[in-house]
Amino acid sequence: MAKKIPLIIKEKVGKLLISGMSRDMIAKHMGIGAGSVSRIADEIMSREIPDLYALREIAVKIKSDGFDWRNLASFVRFSNLLEQMGLSQLDIENLIQYIESHCYKTDQNIHDFVIGMNENLKFAFELGVPIYELSETIKQKKEEIKALENERNRLKTLIQKYRFDYSKIHGRMPDYL
Incomplete structure (x- = not known):
C-alpha cells in the first residue's frame, strides 16, 4: 500500500502540472517518483479539477508560444473589459489599424500618437466636453x-x-x- 502523500506536496504538484511542467520534471523538482506525480494528477482530476489535462495542454501551448499565465490573465481581464463596454476584439483591432494607417499617412510615431490622444481625452474630460x-x-x-x-x-x-x-x-x- 502506498503512503499518503502530504497535502502540501499535492498542491505544489498540482500547480506544476497546470503550469505545463512535464511529469518527470515535476518528480525531479519535488524529489518524488514519477508514479506519485501520476497518482496525484489522477486524484486531482477525480476530486477537484476534472479538466486538469486540458488545462495542462493550454499551459503547454502558452509556454511553447513564449507566453505565461500572466499574459493569459491579462488577456482575460482585457476581454472582460471589452465585454463590459459592449466592444469586441475586432472593434479594437480595427481601431488599431486605423491608428496605424493615420500615423503612417501623417508620418507620426504610433506611441506618440496614443500618448497625445490620451492627453487630449484627459483634457476633454477635465473640461467636461466630448473629445469631438x-x-x-x-x-x-x-x-x-x-x-x-x-x-x-x-x-x-x-x-x-x-x-x-x-x-x-x-x-x-x-x-x-
Whole structure:
C-alpha cells in the first residue's frame, strides 16, 4: 500500500502540472517518483479539477508560444473589459489599424500618437466636453482669453488715465490738504 502523500506536496504538484511542467520534471523538482506525480494528477482530476489535462495542454501551448499565465490573465481581464463596454476584439483591432494607417499617412510615431490622444481625452474630460468638441471648445476658450485680455488692457488704460488725472489734481492742491 502506498503512503499518503502530504497535502502540501499535492498542491505544489498540482500547480506544476497546470503550469505545463512535464511529469518527470515535476518528480525531479519535488524529489518524488514519477508514479506519485501520476497518482496525484489522477486524484486531482477525480476530486477537484476534472479538466486538469486540458488545462495542462493550454499551459503547454502558452509556454511553447513564449507566453505565461500572466499574459493569459491579462488577456482575460482585457476581454472582460471589452465585454463590459459592449466592444469586441475586432472593434479594437480595427481601431488599431486605423491608428496605424493615420500615423503612417501623417508620418507620426504610433506611441506618440496614443500618448497625445490620451492627453487630449484627459483634457476633454477635465473640461467636461466630448473629445469631438474639444477643438471648438479650445477656440471658444481662446476667444474668451482674448476678450479678457482686451478688457484687462482697457482697464489698465483707464487706471493710467485716472492716475494721471489724480496727479494733475494733486499737483494743484495746496500743501495743507
